[in-house]
Amino acid sequence: MLRMSIDIEKLTIQEAKKLLSKREVSSRELCEATLKKIEEKEKDIHAYVEVFSNVLQQADEADRKRNDGEASPLLGIPLAIKDNILIEGRVASASSKILEKYRATYSATAIKKLQKAGTVFIGRTNMDEFAMGGSTENSAFGATKNPHDLSRVPGGSSGGSAAAVASGEALGALGSDTGGSIRQPAAFCGIVGLKPTYGKVSRHGLMAMGSSLDQIGPMTKTVTDAELLFTVISGNDSLDSTSGIYEKEIPKIQKKKIVVPQGIQKGLHQDMEKNFNESIEKFKTLGYEVTEKEFPHLHLSLPSYYVLMPAEVSANMSRYDGIRFGLHVSGSTFLEDYEKTRH
Amino acid sequence: MSMIDEQEIERLSKLSRLSLTSEERTSYAPQMGKIIDYISLLKGVTEGGAKKGEGAEENSRIVNVFREDASPHTSEEFTEKILAEAPDREGNFVRVKKIL
Numbered sequence: 001m002l003r004m005s006i007d008i009e010k011l012t013i014q015e016a017k018k019l020l021s022k023r024e025v026s027s028r029e030l031c032e033a034t035l036k037k038i039e040e041k042e043k044d045i046h047a048y049v050e051v052f053s054n055v056l057q058q059a060d061e062a063d064r065k066r067n068d069g070e071a072s073p074l075l076g077i078p079l080a081i082k083d084n085i086l087i088e089g090r091v092a093s094a095s096s097k098i099l100e101k102y103r104a105t106y107s108a109t110a111i112k113k114l115q116k117a118g119t120v121f122i123g124r125t126n127m128d129e130f131a132m133g134g135s136t137e138n139s140a141f142g143a144t145k146n147p148h149d150l151s152r153v154p155g156g157s158s159g160g161s162a163a164a165v166a167s168g169e170a171l172g173a174l175g176s177d178t179g180g181s182i183r184q185p186a187a188f189c190g191i192v193g194l195k196p197t198y199g200k201v202s203r204h205g206l207m208a209m210g211s212s213l214d215q216i217g218p219m220t221k222t223v224t225d226a227e228l229l230f231t232v233i234s235g236n237d238s239l240d241s242t243s244g245i246y247e248k249e250i251p252k253i254q255k256k257k258i259v260v261p262q263g264i265q266k267g268l269h270q271d272m273e274k275n276f277n278e279s280i281e282k283f284k285t286l287g288y289e290v291t292e293k294e295f296p297h298l299h300l301s302l303p304s305y306y307v308l309m310p311a312e313v314s315a316n317m318s319r320y321d322g323i324r325f326g327l328h329v330s331g332s333t334f335l336e337d338y339e340k341t342r343h
Numbered sequence: 344m345s346m347i348d349e350q351e352i353e354r355l356s357k358l359s360r361l362s363l364t365s366e367e368r369t370s371y372a373p374q375m376g377k378i379i380d381y382i383s384l385l386k387g388v389t390e391g392g393a394k395k396g397e398g399a400e401e402n403s404r405i406v407n408v409f410r411e412d413a414s415p416h417t418s419e420e421f422t423e424k425i426l427a428e429a430p431d432r433e434g435n436f437v438r439v440k441k442i443l
Contacts, residue, residue, distance in 0.1 A: 105424045241410075242408070245407075303381055318359075326428075342361055
């Protein structure tokens with residue numbers, strides 16, 4: 001248990017890093033506190049589809065490395081991983097029955113980078129099946145609940161990751177975002193979620209949904225924590241040729257400008273609208289230039305998404321056929337094998 | 344509403360190798376119609392939308408990524424691991440039912 005009175009629900013990765021490096025807390029203590037939180041809350045929240053059985057061994061390994069003088073950037077930090085990101089040797093199901101027993105034959109690049117940075121993986125988080133959905137109710141293994149109010153949804157599709165971070169069941173998490181699947185559950189659960197610019201984080205080892213849109217990104221309690229994870233997982237990767245597509249970096253801008261699309265608040269709940277306007281004022285006092293701009297095509301973005309995304313999904317999902325991996329249900333013909341497996 | 348009938352759903356399910364029950368077909372047809380209606384919002388705005396060259400500044404930063412068609416991994420390095428996930432195999436082949 002924690003030597004000091006640390007509230008694991010509030011503890012940030014930034015603070016945990018400091019405490020770890022000052023030896024005021026060990027990774028084992030952080031992980032034990034996290035597992036205790038899981039024991040207390042998981043039956044109500046159901047953020048995880050699997051909590052790994054070797055969490056404390058991973059923590060001890062991190063503590064040993066620290067004692068040996070290693071200081072990798074996220075050494076001993078417990079994180080949760082969305083169930084569509086591959087960890088070699090682990091089941092990766094995308095919360096689908098068709099992959100319920102599928103074991104990843106390799107690790108995602110983002111996972112390898114986190115492992116190199118010393119993180120501890122707590123478990124696989126629940127999601128809308130194959131990342132299609134916005135509530136984490138569409139999981140083959142049951143819905144996740146919002147930790148702030150169990151009668152509400154946590155958002156989705158990375159709802160398990162969002163709920164895990166918001167409830168103290170992980171210090172941070174990875175999610176994936178195609179059309180809002182990190183940002184929307186982060187908002188629903190009151191945490192920070194970043195969908196990185198396309199090409200910034202390798203998707204090698206992320207189950208593909210809409211390949212022209214998918215990105216892996218951090219879900220954390222603070223913006224600084226999101227930056228800490230992003231710095232580790234980002235970078236070019238020869239195994240994802242869409243990483244590294246930018247020849248030049250965006251030039252650093254001295255005066256930061258925020259553009260608010262005109263009429264974006266329309267339809268918001270009054271509490272949220274108030275919060276939104278307060279945030280704008282906060283940015284202004286911090287020295288940002290905030291301007292309103294008309295986005296005449298904004299209303300067409302969602303219908304466009306619903307042309308592009310399903311087309312890419314249908315190409316990407318055809319691999320789940322019961323032939324090469326995953327569930328196989330035998331029929332009387334080759335074609336029936338497909339149909340029975342998918343039914 | 345766009346009319347998507349059950350025959351169309353049947354045809355689409357065959358193409359995507361899904362078997363649907365008649366209840367599923369009945370329930371999906373109007374849903375599919377609604378989706379088609381929604382994306383029909385794009386009708387009429389395809390002409391005169393983005394001007395040529397719009398977003399060029401952004402695109403000039405994007406480059407194609409190529410690599411030499413060389414240095415493959417060692418032969419059979421991953422074969423066993425990957426085939427171990429196959430539901431049915433014969434040696435180094437995935438076994439399936441007769442296709443033709």
